[in-house]
Amino acid sequence: MTESPSLKDLNPEQREAVLHTSGPLLVLAGAGSGKTRVITHRIARLVESGADPRGIVAVTFTNKAAEEMRSRAQRLMGGRVAIGFIGTFHSWSLRFLRRNAAAAGISPRFSIADSADQLALVKEAMGELGVSETMLPAGSVRARISHAKNALVTVESFEAASNDFAGERIGKVYRLYERKLAAAGALDFDDLIVRAVRLLTSREDVRNLERRRTRHLLIDEYQDTNTCQDALVKLLGEGADSLCAVGDEDQAIYRWRGAEVEHILHFDQDFPAAKIVALERNYRSTEKILESASALVSHNRRRRPKRLRAERGGGSRVRLWRFDEDRSEAEAVARDVGASGRAPSEIAILYRTNAQSRGFEEELVRRRIPYVVVGGMKFYDRAEVKDALAYLRLAARPEDDLAFRRVVNVPARGLGSATLDRIAEASRQTGRSWWEVSGEPLAGLTDRARQGISRFRAIVTDLHEKAESWSPSALLEHLLDASGYAALYENSDEREDVARRENLQELLSSAREFERRNEEGAGVSEYLDAVSLATDADAVPLSGGAVTLSTLHAAKGLEFPSVYVVGLEEGYLPHGNSGDDPDELEEERRLLYVGMTRAGDQLTLTLAGRRLVYGKVQYRSPSRFLDEIPSEALEERVESGDRSSAAAYAPRFGGSRPARFEAIEPEDEPQEAPLGRGRRVRHPRYGYGVILAQEGSGEDTRLTVYFDRAGKKKFVARYADLTPA
DNA sequence: CTGCTTCACCTTTTT
DNA sequence: GGTGAAGCAG
Numbered sequence: 001m002t003e004s005p006s007l008k009d010l011n012p013e014q015r016e017a018v019l020h021t022s023g024p025l026l027v028l029a030g031a032g033s034g035k036t037r038v039i040t041h042r043i044a045r046l047v048e049s050g051a052d053p054r055g056i057v058a059v060t061f062t063n064k065a066a067e068e069m070r071s072r073a074q075r076l077m078g079g080r081v082a083i084g085f086i087g088t089f090h091s092w093s094l095r096f097l098r099r100n101a102a103a104a105g106i107s108p109r110f111s112i113a114d115s116a117d118q119l120a121l122v123k124e125a126m127g128e129l130g131v132s133e134t135m136l137p138a139g140s141v142r143a144r145i146s147h148a149k150n151a152l153v154t155v156e157s158f159e160a161a162s163n164d165f166a167g168e169r170i171g172k173v174y175r176l177y178e179r180k181l182a183a184a185g186a187l188d189f190d191d192l193i194v195r196a197v198r199l200l201t202s203r204e205d206v207r208n209l210e211r212r213r214t215r216h217l218l219i220d221e222y223q224d225t226n227t228c229q230d231a232l233v234k235l236l237g238e239g240a241d242s243l244c245a246v247g248d249e250d251q252a253i254y255r256w257r258g259a260e261v262e263h264i265l266h267f268d269q270d271f272p273a274a275k276i277v278a279l280e281r282n283y284r285s286t287e288k289i290l291e292s293a294s295a296l297v298s299h300n301r302r303r304r305p306k307r308l309r310a311e312r313g314g315g316s317r318v319r320l321w322r323f324d325e326d327r328s329e330a331e332a333v334a335r336d337v338g339a340s341g342r343a344p345s346e347i348a349i350l351y352r353t354n355a356q357s358r359g360f361e362e363e364l365v366r367r368r369i370p371y372v373v374v375g376g377m378k379f380y381d382r383a384e385v386k387d388a389l390a391y392l393r394l395a396a397r398p399e400d401d402l403a404f405r406r407v408v409n410v411p412a413r414g415l416g417s418a419t420l421d422r423i424a425e426a427s428r429q430t431g432r433s434w435w436e437v438s439g440e441p442l443a444g445l446t447d448r449a450r451q452g453i454s455r456f457r458a459i460v461t462d463l464h465e466k467a468e469s470w471s472p473s474a475l476l477e478h479l480l481d482a483s484g485y486a487a488l489y490e491n492s493d494e495r496e497d498v499a500r501r502e503n504l505q506e507l508l509s510s511a512r513e514f515e516r517r518n519e520e521g522a523g524v525s526e527y528l529d530a531v532s533l534a535t536d537a538d539a540v541p542l543s544g545g546a547v548t549l550s551t552l553h554a555a556k557g558l559e560f561p562s563v564y565v566v567g568l569e570e571g572y573l574p575h576g577n578s579g580d581d582p583d584e585l586e587e588e589r590r591l592l593y594v595g596m597t598r599a600g601d602q603l604t605l606t607l608a609g610r611r612l613v614y615g616k617v618q619y620r621s622p623s624r625f626l627d628e629i630p631s632e633a634l635e636e637r638v639e640s641g642d643r644s645s646a647a648a649y650a651p652r653f654g655g656s657r658p659a660r661f662e663a664i665e666p667e668d669e670p671q672e673a674p675l676g677r678g679r680r681v682r683h684p685r686y687g688y689g690v691i692l693a694q695e696g697s698g699e700d701t702r703l704t705v706y707f708d709r710a711g712k713k714k715f716v717a718r719y720a721d722l723t724p725a
Numbered sequence: 726c727t728g729c730t731t732c733a734c735c736t737t738t739t740t
Numbered sequence: 741g742g743t744g745a746a747g748c749a750g
Contacts, residue, residue: 088740089740090740115740257738352738353736354736354737412726419726551737552738554738572737577736577737614735615742
C-alpha cells in the first residue's frame with residue numbers, strides 16, 4: 001500500500017500532529033523543526049480524509065508566510081483545491097467586515113487608515129485638545145491607543161482606568177481620535193480585528209454563521225497572538241471540528257505589539273481537552289549552532305523546558321568577531337561574504353535596528369555584491385506611491401477625507417492652509433465629508449481657491465465615474481495624467497524625480513500583477529484592500545542571487561546556510577530601550593535566539609567597540625548575551641587595526657581572553673574618489689549640479705560643475721564647499 | 726501661497 | 741546621518 005502524500009516524509013511527531021484532526025491541538029514547534037510542513041500536510045490530510053476544503057481556515061501573521069503556506073499546500077495536493085481561507089489575521093478580518101458591514105454598523109466601503117494616517121489624526125486630535133506634544137509625543141500616544149485596542153480596551157474603559165494626568169489626556173485623545181476615524185469613514189489596522197471580535201461577540205447569529213463556515217482552524221505563530229487575536233481564535237475555534245495552534249514560545253518577539261506568551265503557555269488550560277505535540281528535531285542547523293542558541297535561550301524563565309536535537313551533527317563552531325569600529329565590522333563582513341564562495345542568496349546579514357543596514361549596504365555596493373533589504377523604507381510608504389493611491393481611493397469613494405486631504409493640493413492648486421482650515425471647520429460643523437462640504441459655496445474663499453477646488457472636484461468626479469468599470473491599472477495610469485501628478489516629475493533628471501517616476505511605474509506593474517492574479521473580482525476596491533494590507537516584505541522580488549539584509553524581527557521564518565548577526569553590543573542586544581525589565585530582557589534574548597537559529601551551516605556573530613550613532617561616536621561594550629553562549633562552541637577573532645586605541649579599550653571586551661588572536665589584514669583597495677566626473681553634488685549657493693570635468697589632483701584639483709539652475713562654474717576643489725548629493 | 730532653508734529629534738522591532 | 745516641522749523670502 002502506498003502512503004498518501006499527506007503522510008509522506010514525516011517523522012513520528014509530525015505525523016502525530018497531522019493525524020490528530022479532531023478537537024484542539026497544540027504543536028510546540030521548535031526552530032527548524034518542520035512547522036510549515038506540519039501545517040501544510042495537515043491541510044492536505046484534512047482534504048484527503050473528506051473534509052470540505054472551503055471549511056478550512058489557516059491564519060498567519062504575514063502575507064509572506066501565508067503565500068508560502070498556500071503554495072506548499074497546493075503543491076502537496078497536486079493542484080487547485082479551493083481552501084476556505086489562507087491569510088493573515090488582518091485580511092481575514094477585513095473580508096469578514098466587508099461581508100458583515102451592516103451588522104457591524106459601518107459603511108461597507110470603509111477605507112483603511114495606515115500608520116501615517118493614524119499619526120496625523122492623533123496629532124490633529126492633540127492639537128484640538130491642546131495637549132502638548134512636548135510632554136506626550138504623538139507617536140507614543142498612538143502606541144498607547146493601539147495597545148489599548150489590541151487589549152480590547154474601549155475608550156470608556158480606558159478613561160475609567162486612567163486617573164493620572166497623562167492617562168486622562170490620552171483618554172481624551174483616544175476618544176477624539178475614534179470620532180475622527182469614524183468621520184473619515186475609516187478603520188485603522190487594529191480596528192479590523194477589534195471590530196471583528198466585537199461583532200462575533202455581540203451577535204449570536206453572525207457568530208453561528210461564521211462558525212458553520214469555519215470547520216477546521218489552523219493558527220501559525222501562536223506565541224505572537226495578542227489579546228484581540230487570541231479572542232478571535234477562541235471565538236472561531238470553540239465551534240470548529242478541529243483547532244490547531246502552532247508556535248514556539250522561544251520565538252515570541254512581539255510583546256511590544258501586545259502579544260502575550262501566556263496564550264501559548266496556557267493553551268492546555270483554555271482548552272483542557274487539548275493534545276500537545278512537541279517537535280524537537282531540528283533539521284536546519286548543525287550541532288554547534290543549535291547548541292549555542294539553545295544555551296542562550298535556556299536563560300529564559302518563562303518557557304517550557306525543552307531540548308532541541310540537531311539531526312545534522314557536527315558542523316563548525318560559531319564565529320565571534322570583535323572589531324574596533326563599525327566600519328571595520330561592515331567591511332570584514334562584506335569581504336567575507338565575497339570570499340565565502342557561496343551564492344549570495346545563501347547568505348543573510350541580520351541586525352537589531354533598520355538603521356544598521358546602511359554600513360553593510362555601502363560595503364556590499366563597493367564590492368558589487370547584490371543584496372536586498374527586507375523592510376526598511378517601504379515601497380508603499382513612499383510619498384508618490386501614497387499620493388497616487390490617495391487619488392485611487394478618492395476614485396472609489398470621494399468621501400474618503402484622509403485621501404482628500406492628502407492630495408487636494410498636490411500638485412499645487414493654490415489651496416493653502418487657510419482654505420483647508422475652512423473646509424475642515426465646515427466638515428466638523430456639519431458632520432459631513434470634505435468632499436461634500438467642498439461642493440457647496442464656502443464663505444471667505446479667494447477666487448483662486450474656488451478655482452482650485454473646482455478643478456480638483458472635476459478630476460475626482462471623472463475618476464469616480466470610471467472607478468466601477470475601469471481596471472485598477474488603467475485607472476491609475478489615467479489618474480496620474482488627469483490629476484497633473486505625473487507632470488510634477490516629468491522632464492527632470494533630478495535623481496529623486498527619476499526615482500519617483502520609477503516608483504510610479506512599479507506601482508502600475510503591481511496593479512497589473514494584481515489583475516493577473518485575480519482574474520475575476522479584481523476591481524479598484526479589491527486592489528485597494530490588497531494594497532492596504534501589503535507590506536514591503538511581500539513586494540520584494542525574489543531576484544536571483546542576492547544577500548538578504550534584514551532586521552531580526554523580519555527574519556523570523558527564514559533560513560540561510562550562512563548567517564551574520566551583527567552589532568552584538570549592549571544597546572542593540574538588548575536594545576537600550578528595554579531597560580531592566582526582565583520580561584523585555586527575555587524578549588531580547590529570544591530575538592537573538594531567532595537570529596541564530598536562522599543559520600544552517602555557518603553562524604557569525606560580530607560586534608564593534610565604537611560606532612557612529614546619529615553621527616556621533618559611541619563607545620560600546622559587548623552584549624551580555626555573549627556570556628551565555630558556551631565558549632567551547634565559539635571561535636573568536638579580534639581585529640586590532642587601530643593600534644592607538646586597541647590597547648586602551650581591549651579590556652572593555654572583558655571576561656576570558658579570545659581563544660585566538662589574529663589581526664585581520666587591512667586590505668588595499670582604491671578608495672572611490674569622493675568627487676569625480678559624473679557625480680552629483682550640492683553647493684550651498686548654486687544648489688544641485690553634476691561634475692563635468694576634473695583637472696589636476698590632490699590639493700590642486702579643479703572641478704567644473706554644471707548646476708541645474710546656475711549653469712557652468714569652476715572651482716578649486718579644496719575651497720569649494722561641495723558635498724556629494 | 727510656495728519653495729527653500731534651517732533645526733530638532735530621532736529609531737527598536739510591524740500587521 | 742536623515743527626515744519632518746517650522747520659519748522665512750519671493
